[in-house]
Amino acid sequence: MSARVESAWAIRRMRPRDIDDVLAIETTAYGYPWSERIFRDCLRVGYRAWVIGCPGLTVAGYMLATIAAGEAHVLNLCIDDCARGQRLGEQLLDTLVAQARSEQADTILLEVRPSNTSARRLYARYGFVHQGTRPNYYPGDPKREDALLLAYTVPA
Numbered sequence: 242m243s244a245r246v247e248s249a250w251a252i253r254r255m256r257p258r259d260i261d262d263v264l265a266i267e268t269t270a271y272g273y274p275w276s277e278r279i280f281r282d283c284l285r286v287g288y289r290a291w292v293i294g295c296p297g298l299t300v301a302g303y304m305l306a307t308i309a310a311g312e313a314h315v316l317n318l319c320i321d322d323c324a325r326g327q328r329l330g331e332q333l334l335d336t337l338v339a340q341a342r343s344e345q346a347d348t349i350l351l352e353v354r355p356s357n358t359s360a361r362r363l364y365a366r367y368g369f370v371h372q373g374t375r376p377n378y379y380p381g382d383p384k385r386e387d388a389l390l391l392a393y394t395v396p397a
């Protein structure tokens with residue numbers, strides 16, 4: 242995908258045929274990317290999954306989450322590097338908030354690396370607050386990295 246600023250970003254459910262586009266973003270974005278198998282399993286078991294893009298264009302970002310027992314949990318949120326800085330992550334979070342509210346989930350949880358400044362800025366601006374730390378949560382080289390556990394209260 243080439244760098245562009247679009248006004249017609251649209252969010253829709255992720256489908257199995259999106260996975261090639263999703264994997265291309267995933268493998269560029271993360272040092273420890275999810276495998277194709279993980280994405281397929283997430284869709285198969287019915288996790289909530291959306292992509293953001295433009296009609297007729299490739300996928301620019303995606304989010305996967307679970308919603309259960311009154312809580313939503315963001316498993317993966319990722320925007321193609323050439324589409325970052327346009328608040329697309331925020332639009333995906335808005336979609337999850339709407340879904341969580343419709344399923345009577347009042348909290349959204351997620352983990353983030355302390356070193357992930359871009360993600361932390363997004364989450365702080367959105368209203369996530371620090372709830373705890375999960376020691377040695379993420380793989381790393383030479384050593385594992387803690388995760389910050391963040392929580393967001395879904396407005397009634």
Ligand SMILES: CC(C)(COP(=O)(O)OP(=O)(O)OC[C@H]1O[C@@H](n2cnc3c(N)ncnc32)[C@H](O)[C@@H]1OP(=O)(O)O)[C@@H](O)C(=O)NCCC(=O)NCCS
Pocket residue numbers: 270318319320321322324325326327328329330331352353354357358359360361362363366
């Ligand atoms: C974290 C991420 C989802 C944010 O998505 P986004 O749609 O770019 O979010 P925003 O537009 O709100 O920008 C968030 C921050 O990213 C940074 N940013 C802005 N433009 C950027 C760009 N072109 N490239 C990289 N980072 C940029 C800024 O710090 C910005 O915060 P600010 O506007 O308060 O200065 C995205 O950077 C991403 O996919 N990163 C790789 C995967 C990842 O880390 N996911 C989160 C795991 S917890």
